[in-house]
Amino acid sequence: MFKLKSAIVMGFAALALAAAQNVAAQDKSIVVASTTSTVDSGLFSHLLPLFKAKTGIEVRVISQGTGQALDTGRRGDADVVFVHAKSQEEKFVADGFGVKRSPVMYNDFVLVGPKGDPAKINGTKDIAAALAKIKSAGATFISRGDKSGTHSAELNLWKIAGIDIAADKGQWYRDIGQGMGAALNAASASNAYVLTDRGTWLSFKNRGELVISVEGDKRLFNQYGVMLVNPTKHPHVKKDLAQSFIDWLVSTEGQKAISGYKINGEQLFFPNATVPGA
16 A cells, blocks of 8 residues: 555655646747848748757747837837837836847838829938828828837928928828838838838838838948847746847857848848857
8 A cells, every 4th residue: 555655645746746847848938029121031940940959949929110129128128119209118128127238230221102103202212202292292101100129210201301201291191000011012002102121122022112212321221129128027037048048149159140041142141240259
């Protein structure tokens, strides 16, 4: 009888250990709140399997505009925030919601529009002059209107152009409150102008009559940064696993993986992290 009880106890112990190990294995995951462009461009589909193969850590992505992603981090609903609005990222860290901001990569914004070019701006490199012509012509312009990094960049460019878009927008300016893919689809459907990050544009299939109207202006530079959500403020943050992801992104291996992501031979993102030990 004693042996039987011991066997039962040992059996339960083994089951408990197996269950604990299974939970631990399932728990080897993190949540990353990130801008839609890292998802829509296909970058994460390229990077995350490489990271998981190396570390065994699964990354679950919440795809949002930058403003929403930062709010997700503020609430502690993510372990990492990976976005592209430097001033907002720095405030996120300064306010104690993030531990440190690390630059990861960059690309640029482009203004795309219809081949017919009602504003007569195709091929120009002055984004401020181009926006002024769009307003003057009353040509349809699609704005994301979602407090994303791209939306913030767009609003800043209107200011640079000397236009108070909140006061001066008319029926030609369509604020849709949606992500980059939806904005591009809306522009394609209505033959409108829209500001987009180049990565999402290169991966976008439903272009219709859209072409790049304006590119190459240094004011279209688009920097991405990554931050660990502060575990002091949110103790449930998986600090070690999350930091492993951040460290990999800025490592030589991670930076090489970013530069290696191409569509039709064209590189979408350009790594510019300060690589430790480099």
